[in-house]
Each structure stands twice: as C-alpha cells, then as structure tokens.
Amino acid sequence: MSAGTPPRERRNGLAAIAWPAALGLLSGLLLLLVLLPVAGLLFTSSPGRLLRGLADPLVGPAVRLTVATTVASVVVIVACGTPLAWVLARRRHRLWRVLETVIELPVVLPPAVAGVALLLAFGRRGLLGPTLGALGIGLPFSTAAVVLAQSFVAAPFYVQAAIAAFRRLDADLVLVARTLGASWPRVFFTVALPLSWPALAGGAALSWARALGEFGATLMFAGNLGGRTQTLPLAIYTALESDLQTAQSLSIILVVVAFALLVAIRAGVRR
Amino acid sequence: MNRRLEIDVHGRAGALTVDVAFSADAGPTLLVGPNGAGKTSTLMMILGVLTPERGRVGLGDRVLFDGGAGVDVPLERRRIGFVPQRYALFPHLDVVGNVAYGVAGSRAERERAARDTLAELDAAALAKRRPQELSGGEMQRVALARALAGRPHALLMDEPLAALDVTVRADVRRALAQRVRAAMMTTVIVTHDLEDAQAFEGPIVVIEAGAVVQTGRLADLTARPQTEFVRRFVRGRSP
Numbered sequence: 001m002s003a004g005t006p007p008r009e010r011r012n013g014l015a016a017i018a019w020p021a022a023l024g025l026l027s028g029l030l031l032l033l034v035l036l037p038v039a040g041l042l043f044t045s046s047p048g049r050l051l052r053g054l055a056d057p058l059v060g061p062a063v064r065l066t067v068a069t070t071v072a073s074v075v076v077i078v079a080c081g082t083p084l085a086w087v088l089a090r091r092r093h094r095l096w097r098v099l100e101t102v103i104e105l106p107v108v109l110p111p112a113v114a115g116v117a118l119l120l121a122f123g124r125r126g127l128l129g130p131t132l133g134a135l136g137i138g139l140p141f142s143t144a145a146v147v148l149a150q151s152f153v154a155a156p157f158y159v160q161a162a163i164a165a166f167r168r169l170d171a172d173l174v175l176v177a178r179t180l181g182a183s184w185p186r187v188f189f190t191v192a193l194p195l196s197w198p199a200l201a202g203g204a205a206l207s208w209a210r211a212l213g214e215f216g217a218t219l220m221f222a223g224n225l226g227g228r229t230q231t232l233p234l235a236i237y238t239a240l241e242s243d244l245q246t247a248q249s250l251s252i253i254l255v256v257v258a259f260a261l262l263v264a265i266r267a268g269v270r271r
Numbered sequence: 272m273n274r275r276l277e278i279d280v281h282g283r284a285g286a287l288t289v290d291v292a293f294s295a296d297a298g299p300t301l302l303v304g305p306n307g308a309g310k311t312s313t314l315m316m317i318l319g320v321l322t323p324e325r326g327r328v329g330l331g332d333r334v335l336f337d338g339g340a341g342v343d344v345p346l347e348r349r350r351i352g353f354v355p356q357r358y359a360l361f362p363h364l365d366v367v368g369n370v371a372y373g374v375a376g377s378r379a380e381r382e383r384a385a386r387d388t389l390a391e392l393d394a395a396a397l398a399k400r401r402p403q404e405l406s407g408g409e410m411q412r413v414a415l416a417r418a419l420a421g422r423p424h425a426l427l428m429d430e431p432l433a434a435l436d437v438t439v440r441a442d443v444r445r446a447l448a449q450r451v452r453a454a455m456m457t458t459v460i461v462t463h464d465l466e467d468a469q470a471f472e473g474p475i476v477v478i479e480a481g482a483v484v485q486t487g488r489l490a491d492l493t494a495r496p497q498t499e500f501v502r503r504f505v506r507g508r509s510p
Contacts, residue, residue, distance in 0.1 A: 179352065
C-alpha cells in the first residue's frame with residue numbers, strides 16, 4: 001500500500017444484504033421449529049373438543065397421580081438436595097468436585113439409560129433388589145418408583161441451582177455470624193437460607209418442570225399402569241393410540257403449566 | 272476491664288508463612304504493613320478461621336489456641352468481635368436485627384441490648400433502616416455496634432475506613448478513634464494509613480512478609496524506622 005493513499009473503502013453490496021438475510025432465515029427456521037408444533041397443539045382443535053378430550057377416563061387419575069408424584073419428588077429433592085448443595089458448595093477438594101459432576105449426570109443421561117440404571121439398582125435383580133425383597137418392598141412398577149425416577153432425573157436441576165446460590169453467599173457474612181457466636185446450623189438457617197431462597201425456589205421450580213415431563217425412565221422403571229404409575233406424559237402416550245383428542249387436551253395442560261413455570265422462574269431470576 | 276490479647280502464631284496462609292508475635296492491651300493497637308504482608312491472615316488466626324501450625328493465642332485469662340496443649344476454641348466461642356473491611360451487614364435484617372444477632376437472651380432482651388448499643392454509638396435513629404439505605408459511615412457504625420452488642424472480650428477491625436469515601440473518611444475516623452479509645456476494649460485495627468495511626472494513637476505493630484519487623488508508638492517509628500516500609504509509612508507514603 002502506498003503511503004498517503006487512504007485505504008479504499010470496500011462496499012460489498014452482496015455482504016450487506018446476505019448477512020441480515022442469513023441471520024433472519026436461520027433464526028426464523030429455528031423459531032418456526034419451536035412455534036409451529038405449539039401452534040399445532042393450540043389451534044387445531046376447538047374449546048369444546050378439547051374439553052371433551054378431558055372427559056376420557058385416563059385423565060382424572062393421571063392428573064392426580066402427576067400432582068402427587070411430582071410434589072413428592074420436589075419435596076424429596078429439596079429436603080435432601082439442600083443439605084447436599086450446602087456441603088458441596090463449601091468444599092474445595094477435588095473429590096467433592098467429582099461428586100458434583102456425578103450429581104449432574106442425569107441431566108445428560110438418556111432417559112432410557114436412566115430407566116435401565118434404576119432397574120439395575122432397585123429392581124428385583126438389581127443391587128438393592130435382594131435387600132428390598134427381604135424387607136417385602138417391591139419398588140418397580142409402583143408409585144414410589146415413579147417418584148424415584150422423577151427425583152433421579154430432576155434432582156440435578158435443583159442441586160446445581162442451590163450450589164450456585166450458596167457459593168454466591170458473601171463469605172464475610174458467614175464469618176461475621178460465626179464471630180457473633182452463631183453455630184453452623186444457625187448460620188445456615190438465619191443467614192444462608194434467607195439470602196438464598198429466591199434461587200432455591202427457582203431451582204425447585206425447574207426441578208418440578210423436569211419431573212412433570214418425566215417419561216422414559218418412568219416408563220421403563222415404573223411402567224404404565226393407570227392410577228398407579230401412569231403420569232400425564234404416559235397418559236398422553238397411551239391416549240395417542242386411541243384418541244388423539246385426549247392426547248392433545250392433556251398436552252395443552254402440560255404446555256400451559258410448563259410455560260407458566262418458565263415465566264415464574266424467569267421473573268424470579270430477574271428479582 | 273483490661274483483657275490482654277497475646278498472640279504468638281506460626282502457620283501457613285496460602286503461599287505466605289505467618290510467624291507473628293505481639294500483644295495488645297485495652298485500647299487500640301494498630302496492625303500495619305504492606306499489602307500481602309499477612310495482616311488479615313493474622314486476624315484470621317486470632318479469630319480462629321485459620322488454624323496456626325503452632326503457637327498460642329491468649330485473651331485475658333482464657334487460652335483460645337495452644338498448639339502444644341491441643342487447645343483450639345472454635346470461632347463461635349472465642350468472643351472476639353469482628354468488623355470486616357466492607358462491614359458485611361446482613362442485608363435481609365434491619366439495623367436492630369443486625370446488631371441483635373450476636374446477643375443472647377429473649378427477643379425483647381436482644382432488641383433492648385441492640386438499641387442500647389446503637390444509642391451509645393449515636394446510631395439510635397438508624398434502628399429500623401435497612402443496610403442498603405445506609406451511608407458508608409453509618410454502615411461502619413452499625414457494624415461496630417453489632418460487634419460490640421454481644422459484649423466481646425476483644426475487637427478486630429480490618430481496614431475499617433478503607434471502604435469509605437475520602438470526603439467523609441476524616442470525620443468517621445475521628446469518631447471511630449474516639450469510640451475505640453472510650454470503650455477501653457482490646458482492639459486490633461488493621462490499616463496501612465498513617466492518618467489512622469495518628470488518630471488512634473495506639474501502639475503500632477508492623478508486619479512485613481509474615482513477620483513482625485517493628486513495634487512501638489508512632490513517635491518511636493518516626494524517630495527510628497527499622498525498614499524501608501516503616502520509613503515511608505511514617506512519611507505518609509505507604510501504598
């Protein structure tokens with residue numbers, strides 16, 4: 001380049017159009033992929049037919065069972081996950097980090113694998129099978145198995161959120177509380193929990209949403225027994241074979257609940 | 272009541288080896304030194320957050336740590352008040368709730384003790400405020416009240432003026448120095464500011480690279496500075 005000549009400004013007309021066009025086209029494709037099925041669910045039926053779909057005898061027991069099992073799962077996850085997260089958040093040793101990764105595993109595990117894993121742990125021939133059998137407990141194909149499957153897949157979402165919340169706690173607050181005579185339980189209940197609960201609630205909501213959608217592991221480990229293990233996702237699967245309308249009505253319920261949860265979680269995050 | 276704080280600790284704090292011995296009587300004692308010299312680590316060993324490998328920490332007639340005898344009183348039973356650099360007020364409690372946190376007794380007793388302590392520090396008007404609504408100087412007073420309300424046997428302050436705006440620092444410093452002297456409580460104050468040393472008028476312990484290099488009054492340090500840091504510190508040019 002010769003000195004004194006300003007660099008020639010290159011006007012590339014094609015790039016000026018191609019870039020926004022590519023952005024728009026590719027983003028639009030993905031948006032369509034998400035929005036079209038939702039639109040299909042919502043707009044291919046009429047309110048009357050949707051209500052009729054809910055009259056199917058599958059629906060009542062599935063709704064009740066889903067509410068009961070997901071609430072039980074979230075209670076189990078919060079009750080056991082909060083102490084676990086508190087411990088993991090405060091340990092720096094590498095072994096604890098490994099444990100933290102292991103807890104995450106169900107997030108990336110295919111649900112079918114989760115189902116097989118649960119059977120091999122709690123099934124009749126599983127690791128704990130003989131022990132449970134001797135106690136007269138048969139977990140597979142019971143409502144308890146549904147809760148177990150849901151807790152297995154949904155726990156990491158809560159534990160991860162809780163670990164992050166506890167790590168965000170200002171260490172000086174904990175230190176000062178201790179110098180003021182507070183025991184560890186008091187620090188936990190009067191400092192850590194009050195300052196972390198919005199994040200814990202968000203994690204619990206996320207867990208609940210995941211438990212609500214649990215299908216694969218439940219099907220393999222708990223089966224698809226009406227009133228006992230047939231939660232909403234399984235009822236949708238069953239209804240699909242006979243009555244698309246019922247499947248659609250149930251799906252809409254789940255979409256609405258899931259969307260409401262998502263909005264609530266996002267509102268919580270912004271707070 | 273004079274509760275003498277006697278410190279003789281040896282231990283590791285991260286990459287630094289701390290080997291510090293000094294004692295502090297009622298009133299302010301200043302712990303001075305460059306950044307990374309081990310001032311805060313020393314405080315943590317006195318508080319019981321960091322465990323020395325060996326040595327002894329005594330407060331009045333109590334032994335808080337004795338490596339040889341296997342004594343290590345847990346942090347929450349040492350009764351040493353602590354005011355951290357950024358005050359660390361509990362954001363979910365109001366001022367009274369913060370100050371009452373370390374007070375034992377019934378709810379009414381705790382609240383009364385908190386209000387009394389706030390009144391002693393001319394902070395009674397802040398009682399129902401939230402920490403987020405306080406100025407830096409007010410936060411410092413509340414943090415001090417919180418540390419004192421539980422009747423500690425000694426008080427540690429980690430750079431209590433560093434978080435303040437320079438425009439208010441001089442006033443807050445004067446008031447704090449007056450209070451600390453009036454309280455006649457054994458108080459160790461970490462600082463690297465000459466003006467703090469001038470205002471608190473207490474004995475000074477200089478720490479460099481994890482060890483005490485000089486102790487004495489400001490006048491002694493000024494007359495006979497033993498290290499380059501002390502020479503610069505007494506001229507008001509420490510970092």
